[in-house]
Amino acid sequence: MKILAAGDGFVTTKVLQGAIAGADGLGEAEVQVEAIQSNWPNDPYSDFSGVKEAFGDEDELIAALVGADIAFSHTYPFSERVIASSPDLKLITITRGGPVNVDVEAATRHGVVVSNAPGRNAVASAEHSVAMIMAAARQIAQRDSEVKAGDWRSDYYNYDQVGPEIAGSTVGVCGYGNVGGKVARVLAAMGAHVIVFDPWVDPSALEPGMELASDLDSMLERSSILTLHQRLTKDTEHMIGAAQIAKLPDQAIVVNCARGGLLDYEAVADALDSGRLFAAAFDALDPEPLPAGHRLFSTPRVTMTPHLGGASKQAAELAGRIGAADIARFVAGERPEHLMNPEVYEADNLRVR
Template identity: 50%
Template sequence: MTTEVLAAGDHFVAPQLFVDALAEAAPPGADLAFRTLTSGWPTEPFGPVGGVHEASGTEEQIIEALGDAELALTQMAPFTEKVFKAAPRLRFVGVCRGGPVNVDLAAATAAGVRVSFAPGRNAAAAAEFAVGLILAALRRIPAADREMKQGHWRGDYYAYENSGIELDGATAGLVGYGAVGSIVARVLRAFGTRVLVHDPYLDPARAAADGVELVGLEDLLSRSSIVSLHARLTPETRNLINGDNLKLLPEGAVLVNSARGGLLDHAPLPALLRSGRLGALALDVYDVEPPPADWPLHSAPHVITTPHLGGATRQTAHRAAAITAGEAARFLRGEPLRHPANPEVGS
């Protein structure tokens, strides 16, 4: 009996990546018929759709594309209450992201649809990018490059007061020690950096085994010349780093956020940068994406900004499709999912 599958991709994780990955992972003899849909992301921004966050495309597009599909594999397509009601044959949605933010989980559960996600798909990419931002901020690489192209040879960057800091012997504080933070710690330690970690869920025994020091947030901020954020965004962690505790940073500290924009209160940052209290700021994520043209940090000194590129590697796209296809194959075999988003829905 043929099983219809919708591969709802975009211009990063293309539908064909899902098709190829599931064709390889599917149980022997599985008769799969694929339907495809390509959303506009990332050339078109994602946003809220029908009550879900960070989705691309419309409910009408996904309903039309689903038809009689029983399985759907996607990154950004909106799976809302309206979509589930219009697709009674749908039984599985695999989301190839770190969290299924484009799926209404309550509606999926009510419809008896199992949902999976793909934790760790971009951990290596995001960790490498964070370390790149740290190095760029410490040594003012983007500013030096920009000024060279403008015809300015900034010899004064070699002046003691303008020179950077080495990672070797520095103390870095990581806020969050999940899949990304733990890789960042390993890389920084290879540079000779002392690594402090704040993560209330981290087992102290693992911290000791990894060679990092588990500390409270205030202790971390007061002792770290480099702070990099890697926590999940929850109601408890929103504005975790704010005007009150930023004052604890050593003079001239470097702050990097490549996790989620909402972890950081942006309002006090321009003044801290202009005063020199904050030596440099590197951001890949923002509370509003993209930031508006009149965003105060655009004109603040020693700021590096990139357009949410932390996970943008080809390996991430292939890994995301493979993880999601593996979950779909487990569903087809009647096996438990490894990464269920609504485990209360049985097989």
Template identity: 45%
Template sequence: MSETLRVVAAGDHFVLPELIERAVSAAVGDRPAEVRPLTLGWPLEPFGPVAEVTEASDAEDAMIEALAGAQVLVTQMGPVTERVLAASPDLRLVVVCRGGPVNVNLDAAKTRDVRVCFTPGRNAAATAEFTVGMMLAALRRIPQAHEPLAGRGSWEGAAYYTYEQSGLELEDLPVGLVGYGAVGSRVARVLCAFGAQVMVYDPYVHHHEIHGLRLSSLDDLLRRSRVISLHARLTAETRGLIGARELGLLPRGSVVVNVARGPLLDEGALCDALESGRLSAAALDTYEREPLPADSRLPGLRDRVVLTPHLGGASRAVAEKAAAIAALEVGRWVRGEPLAHCLT
């Protein structure tokens, strides 16, 4: 009989520990496995920096206690810091249920010969759908019309049927996508079905990879687009990619959508453009600081913004996919097979 595999399923209130446990039990087959559940606080408690890692739950002590004697950790928000790794000498594999292991100290893991995997693509469909929903909400003033009717029984939202206040439709609308990865490419397909004129800026994509869509420079895309939607990864190069200069290139009355990462966009410059009327609307799911700070100017622009609390990937299918993709990596590791999404 093989030695019992000890796994910690450090889930949360989205990727539930029981989802991880069921998926891992199926993936390891006949190998005896003990799966130890741990429930972290996210999203009921916000993530943030923990020691030297980012976007993690503040739970180092709970992680250390749970990982005693464990060889495998599957988690979404668990902080895998130098301290946690040093206190977990039996740990050999960490699988993060996210598109990137930002909550793991990769250098410390490599030093300790701990393999680190992640789960790319688990939320691409959900985020793409949410992006199009946010775009339609901003273009057609759906939240602004909903609020007075649902809240006060007021029909005042009918003013959005006047020519001056009515919105834009996607058919024939020039829409610029900044980024053409797993999410951006899905958004492009949906927008093309609506009949939008889709343009793409992505310096890492070539013409033959975008299936006939217009590939543009960033400045040209901004000058031609009535809507821009951000889909780039957040890196040192892309931080602040859309600032005051870039917003100034958009045609007057344009709309900005960001369901990617908040720091891609200069929020101060965005608020200035909305307040001045240069932009007609913005739809944001991510922000420079999360949760949105009390002194943010965005809620004061409620007639011109659609704001949601980082919900783009919030579908049950995403949680189930994340657990399943992570468990497949655990199964490969148990069988000594090459890992599919490994960074160390």
């Protein structure tokens, strides 16, 4: 069986190959591993050929997939054309929580199983979210740049200038999945009162002392800090806009390290310019990257990072291990754990058998 390890600068071919070698039963199996590697993230990914957030040359990928039964990748584009041009392909394993760089419908039509790696960067993303909350509250990035510029200002000790402590604050956590749940637990451990809004969460999953909001508005009305962790869908797009921001307590903080489309950034900028909000922090923007001259660059008390919340060595290595474990199951004739199109695996007439 031939496996193509199609890496990039984050989940490298070395990481993918190491995960294959270390997977139970896979290191000893009769598999041939070949590798290619793209220049992402040094060159940005894009949406093309019906897939999203992808990087890599389709022709290079098609050529590398000749004779390959399994593709193990992070960001390469598995478009309709690539899948249709790879008749030996049986499994595509993507080391991302959402395999948006795979045309899953095309894979299903062609009898190719698709698996992913949910939760692979949950710890890194949660840690980054907590760091951004604290950076916004204490204005760390802004003070750092001022001190480096020789501007030492003690007037920031004035009561009206200082931010809140996490301990004792009411924090609204919107979305209690792999990332949101970890953020909620860390903030609760720091002494925050955590209110969770998530229509899909089982109340028994919340930690003692946390509160489950019956609706979004009731959470917003009490949240001096709001942190977003929802998936972006048609229902959640711009779920936080001017009307929702108006429900927050005065001088609240808004943090989005999930997806840019969840938040109306014009509404946030308006609230920051007017002083209605104290601060904001974003690791997810819309669009990405922001164009030159974008309003957020000159909006006060905004902290931004370039969508790198999930970037840690451990996240890349865990992604490889999750994916390799599913490949090992597949090679052993067992059902992979993280299937995006289980109907393909379960269909006797498709080519996974």
